[in-house]
Amino acid sequence: MNNPLSGWLHLKRSFVAAFEPQNDDKWTLVIRPKTGWFDLHLADLWRYRDLVMLFVRRDFVSQYKQTVLGPLWFIIQPLLTTLTYTVIFGSIARLSTDGLPKILFYLSGVTAWNYFADCLTKTSDTFAANASIFGKVYFPRLAVPVSIVLSNLIRFAIQLGLFLGFYFYFLARGAAIRPTMALWLMPLLIALMAALGLGTGIIVSSVTTRYRDLRYLVQFGVQLLMYSTPVIYPLSQLSDQYRWIMLSNPMTPVIETFRYAFLGTGTFSWGYLGVSAGVSALVLAGGILLFNHVEKTCMDTV
Amino acid sequence: MRVVIQVDCLSKEYRLGQIGGGRLVDDVNRWLAKLRGKEDPLSKIGSMTASQRPSASNTSVGNGAQPEVIWALQDVSFEVKQGEVLGIVGRNGAGKSTVLKILSRVTAPTRGEIRVKGRIASLLEVGTGFHPELTGRENIYLNGAILGMTKSEIRGKFDEIVAFSEVDQFIDTPVKRYSSGMYVRLAFAVAAHLEPEILIVDEVLAVGDSAFQKKCLGKMKDVAGEGRTILFVSHNMEAVRSLCQRGIWLKDGRLHNDGPADEIVEAYFDSISNQLSFVNSNLAYGLVIEKVMLKNSHGEESGQFRPGEDLIVEILYDAQKRLEKPYITLGVIGINGPCFTANMLLDGDVPEAMHGCGTIACRFKSIPLLPQNYTVKMAVRAKNGIDLIINYQDVACFSVVGDLADYGYKGEFLERASRYTPVVVPYEWRMPDGTSASVSLNRRPE
Numbered sequence: 138m139n140n141p142l143s144g145w146l147h148l149k150r151s152f153v154a155a156f157e158p159q160n161d162d163k164w165t166l167v168i169r170p171k172t173g174w175f176d177l178h179l180a181d182l183w184r185y186r187d188l189v190m191l192f193v194r195r196d197f198v199s200q201y202k203q204t205v206l207g208p209l210w211f212i213i214q215p216l217l218t219t220l221t222y223t224v225i226f227g228s229i230a231r232l233s234t235d236g237l238p239k240i241l242f243y244l245s246g247v248t249a250w251n252y253f254a255d256c257l258t259k260t261s262d263t264f265a266a267n268a269s270i271f272g273k274v275y276f277p278r279l280a281v282p283v284s285i286v287l288s289n290l291i292r293f294a295i296q297l298g299l300f301l302g303f304y305f306y307f308l309a310r311g312a313a314i315r316p317t318m319a320l321w322l323m324p325l326l327i328a329l330m331a332a333l334g335l336g337t338g339i340i341v342s343s344v345t346t347r348y349r350d351l352r353y354l355v356q357f358g359v360q361l362l363m364y365s366t367p368v369i370y371p372l373s374q375l376s377d378q379y380r381w382i383m384l385s386n387p388m389t390p391v392i393e394t395f396r397y398a399f400l401g402t403g404t405f406s407w408g409y410l411g412v413s414a415g416v417s418a419l420v421l422a423g424g425i426l427l428f429n430h431v432e433k434t435c436m437d438t439v
Numbered sequence: 440m441r442v443v444i445q446v447d448c449l450s451k452e453y454r455l456g457q458i459g460g461g462r463l464v465d466d467v468n469r470w471l472a473k474l475r476g477k478e479d480p481l482s483k484i485g486s487m488t489a490s491q492r493p494s495a496s497n498t499s500v501g502n503g504a505q506p507e508v509i510w511a512l513q514d515v516s517f518e519v520k521q522g523e524v525l526g527i528v529g530r531n532g533a534g535k536s537t538v539l540k541i542l543s544r545v546t547a548p549t550r551g552e553i554r555v556k557g558r559i560a561s562l563l564e565v566g567t568g569f570h571p572e573l574t575g576r577e578n579i580y581l582n583g584a585i586l587g588m589t590k591s592e593i594r595g596k597f598d599e600i601v602a603f604s605e606v607d608q609f610i611d612t613p614v615k616r617y618s619s620g621m622y623v624r625l626a627f628a629v630a631a632h633l634e635p636e637i638l639i640v641d642e643v644l645a646v647g648d649s650a651f652q653k654k655c656l657g658k659m660k661d662v663a664g665e666g667r668t669i670l671f672v673s674h675n676m677e678a679v680r681s682l683c684q685r686g687i688w689l690k691d692g693r694l695h696n697d698g699p700a701d702e703i704v705e706a707y708f709d710s711i712s713n714q715l716s717f718v719n720s721n722l723a724y725g726l727v728i729e730k731v732m733l734k735n736s737h738g739e740e741s742g743q744f745r746p747g748e749d750l751i752v753e754i755l756y757d758a759q760k761r762l763e764k765p766y767i768t769l770g771v772i773g774i775n776g777p778c779f780t781a782n783m784l785l786d787g788d789v790p791e792a793m794h795g796c797g798t799i800a801c802r803f804k805s806i807p808l809l810p811q812n813y814t815v816k817m818a819v820r821a822k823n824g825i826d827l828i829i830n831y832q833d834v835a836c837f838s839v840v841g842d843l844a845d846y847g848y849k850g851e852f853l854e855r856a857s858r859y860t861p862v863v864v865p866y867e868w869r870m871p872d873g874t875s876a877s878v879s880l881n882r883r884p885e
Contacts, residue, residue, distance in 0.1 A: 164445075168541060168553040188584035195581055199572040202613075273563045274585055275544035433547035436540075437453060 177429050182277040192284030197291060211295045215251060219244045226369045235371040235402045238312050240303055242396070246368035248300050249330065249395045252293040253388055254359050256334025259285045261341040261355050264435050271436055278432040279425070282342070286335050293327070304399060319398035319405055326398075329391050329417045336420035343424075343431040367392050372404045384409060387416040441556070443637060443668050444519040444542070449551035451512040451537050451692075511537045512692045514551070521636075524669045526683030526700050528676070528707050533689040535672045539563060539641050542670065557636030557668075560586055564641075566626030571615035575606055575625055578614050582629045596632045604628035631658045637668045656682065676704050676812065677774045708812050708838065724821070724828045725760030726793070731817065731834040745841045746863075747880040750803040752815055752835070758793040764822035765793050768831065769801055772814045773861045779803075784824055807880055809861040812838045846880055 182189075201207045219240060226232045227239040234242035260282035264271065267281055307314060345351045363369075366388045375383060383389045390409035397403035512534045519525050527535045541548050543561035568585040569578050579600055583593040593600075601607050604625040606617070614622055640659065659682060663669055673679050679686065679700060686703030688696040696703055720727040735741045736749040744750055752769055766783040781801045783789050790799065818831035839861075843853055850856060865879035 164554040164556055166553075166555040166559070168544060168548065168555070170548050170550055170552075185584070185587075187590040191581045191584045191590075195570050195573060195577070198577070199570055202572045270568045270585065272545055273543075273567045274561060276585060276587065433544075436546045 171433075174426055174430060177425065178277060182279050182283070185276050185280050188276055189280045189284045189287065192280060193288040193291070196284065196288040208295070211292050212299050215244065215247050215296050215299065218247050218251075222247070222369055232370045233374050235373060236313060237396075237400055237402055238307050238314070241300075241307055241312075241314065241400060242371075243369065244300050244303055245396050245399060246392055248293070248296045249326070249392050250363060250366065250368045250388070251296065252289060252327075253330040253334045253391075254363070255289045255292070256286050256331060257338045257341075258355055258359055259289070260335055260338025262345065262352060263339065263342040264346045264431075265342075265352070268436070278435075279339075279428060282335055282339050282428075285338075286331050289334075290327070290331070300399075314399070315401035317398055317401050317405075319394055322394060322398060322410075325414070326391055326395055329414060330388075332417040332421040333387055333391075336417065336422075336424035339424040339428040340420070343427045343435075346431055346435045362386065362388070365389075367396075371396075371402075387413040387420075389413075440520040440522065442518045443521045443556045444670075445554040446515060446517050446538075447552045447554070449512055449515045449538070449541065449553065450510060450549050451534075451541065451546075452508055452549040453511050454508055510692050512541075512548075512689075515689070515692070515694045516551075517687055517694060517697060519668055519670065521668055522663075522666045523685055524663045524671065524683045526679035526686045526703070527670065527672045527689060528679060528686055528703060529689035529695075534692040535689055536563075536641060537692075538689070539639050539670065539672055543639055555637065558587070559637045559639060560630075560633040560635035561639035562586075562630050562633075562641065563639070565623060565630055569614060569622070569626060572613055574613055575601075575604075575610040575617070578625070579629055582626065583633075586630065586633055587635070588633065600628045600632050603631060627655060627658075631655075631662075635667070637670070638662060639670045641672045675774065676708065680704050708836070719829070721828045724762060725758060726762060726765075726819065726828055727757045727759070728817075728819075728829060728834075729755040729757055729796075731755075731815070733815065733835050733837050742837050743840050744806060744808075744837055746808055746810065746839055746843075746846060747805045750806045750837070751800055752803070752817075753798055753800040754817070755796075755798050756793060757796045761792055761794040762821075762828075763792050764789045765828065766820040766822070766824055767799065767801075768816075768818040768820070770816040770831070771803070771806075771808075772816055772833075773808070773811055774813075775859060775861075778808065778813070778862045784820070789822075805880070806839070807863045808839045809857045809863060809880075810839050810841055810843065811857070811861045812836065813861075847878065 201210055204210060206213065222243040223239045227234065227243070263278070263281050263285075271278065304314075341351055341355055365382055365386050367383065372380070372383055372389065372393050390404075390406065390413040393404045394410055397405040511532075515534070515538065527538060529535050537546075539561065540546050540563070542553060542555075542559065543563060544559075545561075545563070566582065568582055570581065573581065579597065580590065580593055583596075584590065588596075601610055604621075604627075606621050606625050609617065609621065614625070617625070638659075656678060659669065659671075663682070669682075671679065671683060683700040686696075686698060686700040686707075687694065688703050688707050696706060719729075732740050732753040732755070733742065733744075734751040734753060735744060736751070738751075750771075754767070766789055768780065768782045768784060770780040770782075771778045781803065793799075813836065814833045815835040815837070816831055817829065817834045818827060819829040820826060821828055843857065863878070863880055865877065867875055867877040869875045
């Protein structure tokens with residue numbers, strides 16, 4: 138609205154400010170309609186790190202309160218999934234596992250996939266699930282998805298422990314598996330899974346503030362994505378005709394490398410992994426930009 | 440005193456109606472218009488009056504027929520100095536909460552700018568982020584962190600917080616086992632121990648019992664005494680008056696008045712008694728309430744009454760369809776809550792029907808009220824006694840004026856004490872020495 142009065146007020150204020158320098162430059166906070174896409178306040182997130190850790194604790198503690206088995210569920214869930222896959226895909230459908238023990242093959246896929254999928258689905262409704270808090274108080278909104286990724290990391294560590302249990306058992310029994318130097322890439326793999334899951338999740342959550350429809354697609358999308366990732370069958374089994382579909386999925390090199398690192402079979406390629414890393418970085422950066430852009434006005438549309 | 444908050448030409452636009460399905464088309468339209476350098480095709484210039492705003496169920500926003508956008512705030516500018524306690528008053532939908540939301544950074548303004556010096560903590564609600572499964576102790580940390588404290592700050596204040604909340608025995612019990620009183624006390628205790636330079640409070644006092652409200656007010660006074668700046672929104676005019684030095688009155692999204700809190704509250708009350716607009720019709724039932732008038736015993740329309748005078752509430756209606764057995768409820772509400780009611784659901788005196796234009800009136804005989812401001816609420820229900828035809832809402836206001844000394848009141852602290860419980864029935868004290876003293880508002884002054 139081009140109100141002449143407001144323009145005048147503005148002029149007057151700048152004039153007054155010129156004579157009161159102590160009022161002019163020491164504002165600790167300036168609230169403006171829109172800031173640039175690259176004004177990310179990541180320092181704010183660092184200042185609220187205690188909050189992030191408390192969110193992690195809350196998510197972790199509250200999840201299995203009042204359940205009989207408690208944190209055991211962290212182990213039971215991948216175990217049951219693995220057993221199902223072993224029976225259905227391994228024994229009945231007789232899909233190849235690259236010559237690896239079925240349990241190890243599926244468990245490694247499920248463990249890595251779960252971390253990515255949990256990061257994605259749980260961050261994808263950040264705005265809708267936290268509307269009541271976001272509507273009442275300010276803190277860097279990114280604290281919520283970041284805390285989800287961290288609390289999933291704890292879960293992942295526990296499930297990795299389960300995998301290692303089976304791993305050493307099979308190793309001791311002399312199964313045809315061997316750890317490779319690619320184990321050193323584990324931190325990178327975890328970072329890639331986290332970045333991809335978080336990036337995609339916050340993109341979805343940002344878009345769902347306006348278009349709710351996407352929310353219903355997430356579950357289905359993740360499921361679909363899993364079938365285009367070598368979780369239940371190895372990449373080596375695919376004909377070249379379908380291989381590109383698999384390889385265009387940035388999670389594929391991650392899962393394959395994960396398996397290769399521990400079990401010594403699978404496809405490992407610096408090239409594929411590099412592309413995957415590039416895509417993950419882009420997705421995460423894009424996600425943070427979009428999330429940051431949406432967070433200021435999301436409460437008007439959620 | 441230095442300025443700590445500078446609000447400059449603040450405007451906020453809200454979209455009306457359903458947001459979601461079908462929005463993609465609008466978004467594309469907006470985007471195309473922007474590309475061609477045209478005005479936003481869906482934006483409407485000028486604001487709507489409060490009565491036109493969509494209130495929950497009464498207004499349906501049709502496609503294209505109604506503006507899709509309203510301005511909740513328009514060019515609001517003001518400054519707040521350090522240590523000032525500023526009250527923001529205004530009717531529902533005047534933009535008070537929007538100002539606080541923008542200041543708390545819960546939402547961004549559409550235009551304008553706010554510059555702030557110092558740390559802001561906002562209390563738009565107590566207990567934000569409390570998780571029922573976590574213990575009191577865990578929730579203190581979580582809630583404190585959400586409000587912007589660091590872990591070590593909370594640790595330093597922990598004992599104080601627990602002591603203030605009076606729940607120390609249950610501090611390691613999940614808060615879902617707490618009574619609602621304990622829950623609110625714990626939540627407020629955390630908030631009260633924030634130490635921001637600027638505190639923003641919205642209607643927090645509306646929760647809890649009166650003892651709790653008093654404790655909140657007391658704590659806020661302490662905070663104000665420490666030289667901190669407070670912005671306070673409340674419908675509790677008494678609280679605004681007693682807590683704030685300065686008041687800002689927002690009206691239809693614009694800054695209407697700015698001045699000492701006493702004057703602003705006074706002026707605000709005068710104005711709402713003059714022009715009270717309410718949702719006065721229900722087309723489904725064909726009922727329109729044309730006017731609600733307050734009259735004194737001489738039959739003159741009035742906004743001021745004396746203690747013990749008669750108050751006549753006259754309702755002018757137009758029932759376009761025949762309305763069988765409409766149950767009417769009237770209530771008189773003081774600053775601190777309901778005083779008394781005339782309710783057909785209770786007394787069963789229901790008119791056979793309302794049809795065409797007519798009047799229905801209720802005479803409250805010798806109102807037992809102390810000098811204060813009051814509002815009259817009204818509801819109309821269908822003959823099943825349940826369905827609301829006209830929602831229970833403010834339809835008129837009046838003030839009771841008079842010098843209590845004329846009625847035999849001679850208390851030394853009368854001024855302060857008269858505000859809390861304004862309804863007085865005749866009563867009689869019997870003293871230890873056997874003498875008695877009777878008190879009644881019906882003793883008319885000569």
